[in-house]
Amino acid sequence: MDALNQALAGIPVIGIVWQAVGYLVAAATNPTISGQVLFFATPLILGAMCGIMNERSGVVNIGIEGMMLMAAFFGFLGAGIAAQIMPSDPGPIFGITIPLLIGVLVAILIGMAVSVLHAWLAITIRANQIISGTIINIFAGGLTGYLHALIITPNPGLGGAIFASWQPPADLLNVPVLGWAVNILFAHGPIAITSLIVVVILQILLFRSRWGLRTRAVGEHPKAAETVGINVIRVRYRNVILGGIFAGLAGAFLTLESQGHFQLQLTAGRGFIALAAVIVGRWTPVGAFAAAILFAATDALRIAIGIAPPTGELGTVFQIIPAQFYQALPYIVTIIVLAGVVGRSTPPAADGQPYERESAT
Amino acid sequence: MTDPAPALEMRGITKRYPGVLANDGIDLDLRHGEIHALLGENGAGKSTLMNILYGLAVPDSGDILLDGEPVTIKGPADAIARGISMVHQHFMLVPVLTVAENILLGEETMANAVFLDRAEAHRRIVELGRRFGFEIDPEAKVGSLSVGWQQRVEILKALYREARILVLDEPTAVLTPQETTEIFDVLRRLARDGHSIIFISHKLYEVLAIADRITVIRRGRVVGTRLPSQTDEDDLAELMVGREVNLVVDRGESHPAQPELRIEGLSITDDRGRIVVKNLDLEVRAGEILGIAGVAGNGQDELVAAITGLRRPAEGRVLLSDRDITGWGPRELTDAGVGSVPGDRQRYGLVLSFSIEDNLVLTSYYRPPFASGLVRNDEAIEQWAEESIRAYDIRTPAADVMAGTLSGGNQQKVIVAREFSGQPRLLVLDQPTRGLDVGSIEFIHRQAIAKRDAGAAILLVSAELDEVMELSDRIAVMYRGEIVAIRDGRSADREEIGLLMATGGREPLEAVTTTMSVVE
């Protein structure tokens, strides 16, 4: 087997491809690196769920980025201020502290609040939804920048605590495939795990529950839904605001689970990658999850190459590629995948079209 | 013994919208088990009245009584709860959802607090279908069904909610004569079963065929209620329009000359790769109007697209005055003398946010005198716009207002002014009078005939069989992408045309079964 491997690797051009494949496989099965994938994917997954809640109801949401940023900032601020006031000894599970929980709560509430604004602009005011989403992004950037300069810069000691991961018992870890899965699952905090659960729940509910049926109808043909007595406006408002919960969680993850401080423009385009994941995943939770994993994997590749750069001819090829390329890789991959898939991916038919009520009530 | 109260009574319904009195003191009553037709032309107020019944609008004054009891209907959910169901002219079906999902929507059969009970729903739907004479597959995606079957799904939606009163708005607008007969059968069964039906239509002969009573509405008021035995088409038409109507425009003799448009062996595939036009041959001569009759969806759209340069045919040729124009783009065709009035005027024919002037030069803005090179010549455009507005009687306060502010008829006149000017060799008219008022329809028909007499070749595609029969010198029937028959316009038999439209002249009547036909 090993001899075959060497032989294949030795063929002039194709050999490089084979080496690359081998390298990727090794990276994928390395729990540290594949764990990173879930780590990078969590905000994407949650952002995508927010996107799906919005878009399946017929509301385009470009403002996921801004929602995440606001949630990240205010969650961080909330946790930091709470930590000044109350005790913060890490609990046994996931290192939970009260300030952290408060931070998450604040983040969720902010996510919902910004969603209320987006819903109001999109549904009641019937503004162009792409423009209103952009406004939210600009507003989020401006407000967090201003408040950051005002409050955080003068107080560098603020914040710092994050959710810890939970170490499962060692025997469980040694079970062949399951152990790998368990390791990844629990190597990160509760928000990461929540994101996976949310995907499953949303997928089931969207296609099997009354809520899901009504949501899909409202997003495809709101007039038809209205004529059977469904309140299109209320369904849309509710779903957009609920979607804000996921954006809030995504923001909370960024400052309360993945790292313990806030930087300007922390979200770095993740909200848009999440949107791309929704499109590539054909507006289904499971599809978006898969796309998010793909995009996150390109990010993880950067880490893999940093930790264990490839050797041999593959290594020489990789030497030529500048480090900045890997930084840009997730964004490049997003464009390529999007361009390849989008022609075949149909959004909900009424997506982006403001709805005008006709009924008497 | 007194008669039981009517199932529905609407008394003195009045509704005003900005600028128009849609309903003016309308009285209507509907007996149990009756099929009551509501007749009126576009804009007469029928839809407003039914919207009020269905809770989609609130009357300014008037009462509604159900079984003798006064009620206030607060919205569609309320109407449905009271047993009133509406089958809309434009289907209120979600194409990507299944038959069952569409029927369940809003009236979901639940297994528990959260999840739907699909099995139970399926059972009930199939049973309901059988009761009224058809086999339905609840799992089929509505978007893949033929129009006739979508109609049945709409009716099932109403029945699933145990509607006692059904309102059908122009139900036969998109059906073949054969499908219409089948639906009428279903309606009669429903009436026998005790359901009460309001049947809205502007098709005189259908109304005479199906209704127990006919109420005619004109300009928001009831102008008469008749029994079918007491009236005929001319009488009803006169009631509808208010004056003696020439149901047939005098089109005079045509003097066709050489063939302008020749289509040879044309085959076209649609976006999904299916063949929708098969080896089609057709000829339109200068100085004649050739009308294509056919149920929507038999390839007419793709044929028109191919002739007007918006779609490439897979095989075959299109010739204009013996020049091969196959695959030419819209601009080249315009330059070669082809004018086209598109079926969806607001989407393809106009830019509603542009001025009338800009719309009038939409297909000629790049040519002298309207432009020299890159630079536009505004004076020339203004002048020409003024002439066109006068010549085509376009009602507008000024030439530079937005096209979107014009009425439907005037919008169509803008398109006609644009396409008919400049001595086109060939005119392709796709649904040229859809949704227009009688005055505009007459005007456009007259313009078309005038162009024919001036020597243009005119290809008319219309879903309104009346229009095709009225205008065409020759009638071609299109079925499943082929021309299956050509008849002389004067001597054509309506029944025969309708049959050809439905069956292509090949299958015997009995072969048209009542099981689900999915458009494959």
Next chain:
Amino acid sequence: MSSAAPVPTGPPTTTRWRGGLGAFLATAKVPLGAVVLAFAFGSVLIWLSSLVTNHQLDLTLPLKAYGAMLEGAGITLDPAAAVNGLVNTLVQSGPLVLGGLAVGVGFKAGLFNIGAQGQFLMGAVAGAGTGAAVASWPGPIAILAALVAGALAGGAWGFIPGILKARTGAHEVVTTIMLNTIAATFIGYLVSGPLLAPGFSFDRTGDIGNAALPILFGTRNLHLGVFVAFAAVPLIWWLLWRSTLGFEIRTVGANPDAARYAGMRPGLITVFTMSLCGLLAGLAGAIEIIGITHFVNASYGTSVGFDSITVALLGQAHPVGIMLAALLFGGMRAGSGLMQIRTQIPVEIVDILQAVVLLFIAADVIVRRVFRIRRAGPKVDEIETVSRSYGAGTTL
């Protein structure tokens, strides 16, 4: 700017005053009102901020702050300070004019060009690199070379999302945002690699020598590029309303189906327009470098790209409106330094004010109610994006 359905209600609006100027003036009240309300909101924010940081409420603080801002922007009685401030305003406005046009022209074609940021960056680094390479050439030629390089680089960066949109339907909002980040990392690579100039204590491009734009009228920083930027305004206006090409651009933006029917090629127009937008933004970037900073460092960043979006929206995507909006924001930025010195309010408040202005534009009902502005009838030059959603469904 609530999006009206295509069939508007109300009295017919004239499109007279060719060039959309009439329509623009008719709709200018709302943006104006939005600005006023935004400044009012800013006052509240200033009060709250002073409460938080200084634990006191100075009611006159907003007045002092805005006053300082106005003074810094050149609106003051002292002639020397006024000239200084005005010059600063013009210099700050220049790139915003071009950037605003880069976004605004896109709007006219129904495209949402959020990529002005990335296109600007590419133009900047191209201008810097080319400038360094031609530093010893004769002045005018060197300048021209740098500007052309910047325009081409920006144009290429606009071409990519344009062709992707035309060929695959990939929505430009997502692709351009991705390209913004890619541009930033690309600059990092270029500046630390091929364009690295030796002899400096940090990574940066080389000295541009003769490619630097001349400073005019003896001022400290009024460079030629400002005039180039403002000259673009009438040029773009002419393009959009007097040329057949502009008619096609606007038609594709208003109704791409009708455009196809009319024999236009929406795909081609999309590619052309996005490239033109990129060109304008790239030009702005190159001008910024050879006019002011004279080099690019590895982490070069700027807010011009996003400010341009605000400028375009505030200016209702009309060249004259964009120019006025650019002057407004340029003035705000020019004056914010003095404001921070005098009142300790962080300059980031300008970002917030921008965003709030946008908020009020989107929720124009609020502005209308406060200032009792009636709907002037159907708006003619409505800002719409062609595809309200993504992917399949666009008929290019």
